[in-house]
Amino acid sequence: MSVEVAHITKTFGEFRALNDVSLRIRQGELVALLGPSGSGKTTLLRILAGLEVPDDGSGGVSFHEEVVTNQPVGKRQVGFVFQHYALFRHMSVFENIAFPLRVRPRRQRPSFEEIRRRVMELLELVQLSGVGKRYPSQLSGGQRQRVALARALAVEPRVLLLDEPFGALDAQVRQELRGWLRRLHQEIHVTSVLVTHDQEEALEVADRVVVMNAGRIEQDGTPEQVFHQPASEFVMRFLGQVNVFHGRVHKGRASFEDMAFDYPHYPHDQEQRATVYMRPHELDIHRSSNGVPSLAARVERLNPAGSSAKVVLRTQQGQDLLVDMPLERFRQLGLAPGEEVFVVAKAARVFVPDIAPEYMI
C-alpha cells in the first residue's frame, strides 16, 4: 500500500470532521475524495499532508508501510497543490519551483546547475518552458496552477495531494486542465489524492472515487461503480441529477404516485416507506401507457440546447420531473408544452430504510 489511513478521527471543538475513517491507496493510483463542503474531505487531505494531526488515540497514517502520523510536514515528502495556488508572489516562476530544492539542508542540496536543470525539466513537464523569469502575477490562473504543480513535484513527492486544484478556474480552463492532469498522471504515475466537490471532475479524472459525507466514507469504488451502483441514498443524490419520489413497498411491490412495479427484494407483509430514485437519462416519454408501469405527467418546459434534450414535466401530484433524452428521440416525439404524456422508467433504484439498495426493471 502506498498510502494507508487507519481509523482516523478528527474533531475541531464540538465538530467531528472525520469519524473513524480508513482508506488504502495503491502505488500510482489517482484517487478522488468527493463530497460536499463539511464532509471532511479536505481535513483528510490535510492530515495526509501533516497540516493537521488526527485526534489522540485515533489511528494513523502510513506511506509505504512507514508510519508518518507524527512526522512533521516538511519531512513527509508530499506534494501539495492548493486551490488558490499559494505561490510565492515575490519570487519568479523559476524561484518558486526551485524553492523546495534551495531550502534543503546543505548536504542534501543539489548544486546550482543541478537545481537549474531540474527546474527546467519541471517547467517542460507542465508545458511552461518559456515563463521561468515571469512573476506569478503575470500568469493566468491555469498557468499559475501548473506552476504550483511543478513546485509540488520538485520535492519528488511520495504522494501528491491536490486540494480543489481547479476550483478557482473558469469552466473551460478547468475542463482543459482535467484532461491534462489525467495525461500527466499517466506519464509520471505518482500516487495522487485529489479533493473535489465537483462530481464530474472526480468521475472524469480519478481511477477511484471515495465519496464522503459528514465525516465518513459513504462509498469507495471506481467511477463506474459509484455512478451506476450507488451504495447509499446520499451517493445517489450527490452524483448527477436525480428524480426523487417518496413511496411504499409492500409484498414484493413498490409504488409511488400512480406508478407501481415489482420489487421482489421486499416480500414482507408489513408496509414500509421507501424512496425511489430515477436518473433523468433513465427515463423515456411515451404518448400512451401501453400497459407498462408509467407515470402520467404534463410537459412543462423543453430545452433541446445541448448534447441531449432536457424535458421538465409535472406529475399529477405536482412534483417536477426531469427527463434527458437523445436529440434524435426528442425530434421524433415532437413534444409541445402542456401535452399530457406517460413517463416510463428504464431503471430505478429503491431505497428502503435498513435494507441494502436494489434495482428494478
Add this chain to the structure above:
Amino acid sequence: MRFALKRHSVLPGFGLTLGYTLLYLSLIVLLPLSALFFKSAELSMAEFWSTVTNPRVVASYKLTFGASLIAATINAVFGFAVAWTLVRYRFPGRRLLDAIVDLPFALPTAVSGIALTAIYSQHGWIGQYLEPWGVKVAFTPLGITLALTFIGLPFVVRTLQPALQDLDRETEEAAAILGANRFQTFTRVIIPVVLPALLTGFALAFARAIGEYGSVVFISGNMPMRTEIASLLIISKLEQHDTAGATAIALVMLLSSFVLLAAINGLQWYAGRRHHGLS
C-alpha cells in the same frame, strides 16, 4: 497618442476634488515650507554656512538623525514583534494591548516626556536601579533614543498590522510542506512580502522622531554638544530673535529629511515592485 488629463468617468467630482487637494496642499504644506526658504534667504551665503556648520549645530544634527535612526530601527524590530503577536494570536487582553499601542499617539508629548524623565532619572523608579550599573538614561543620548522609540512605536505597529493580516496562511503552509523550516519560511517567504509595509512604518517612525520635540526636551537635559536636539536649537534661536538662523537650521533638517525619506521610498518601491497587481 493623445494625452488626456482626465478620462471620462461615471464618478463625478474629479475637478472639484483635485482643485481642493491642490489648494489645501499649497496653503497648509507648501506655503509654510516656501516661507522657510525665503526667510533663510535673508542670510548671506557665508552667514548661512557658518550657522549650519557651527559645531554645536552639527552635533545636534548628528544627535537628532542618529537617535532617530536607532529608535526607528528598534521600533522596526520590536514593533514587528508586537504587530505579529496582535495579528497572529488570540489571547485574553489582546484588545487592551492593541489599544495601549496607540497611547504614544494620544498622549501629549510633554506628558510622555515628563513621565519618562520621572521613571528614568537618577532617583526614578527604574533609574535608581540602573544607576549602580553605571547606566544613565535621563540627560543622555540614551534617554533621547528611548523617548523617540516610545513615540515611534505606533507607526510601525499600525502600518504592519494590515500587511500581516493579509498574509496568506496557505503560502506559509506551502513553504512548510516544501521542506522549509520556520526560519527559512520567515526570512524567505514572510519578510519579503511585508517588507514594503515594514519600510513604510520605519520611515514614518523615523520622520516622526526627527521632528519630535515635546517628549525629548525633558529627558535630554539639553546640554550643548551632548544632548541638544536640532528642534531645541531652532527654538533657542527663535527665543534670541534670530529667526533667519532658526530657519537656516530648519532648512537643512528639511532637506536631509527629504533626501532620507526619498531614499526609503525608493527602497520600498524596489521591494514592492515585483508583486503589485496580484489578486
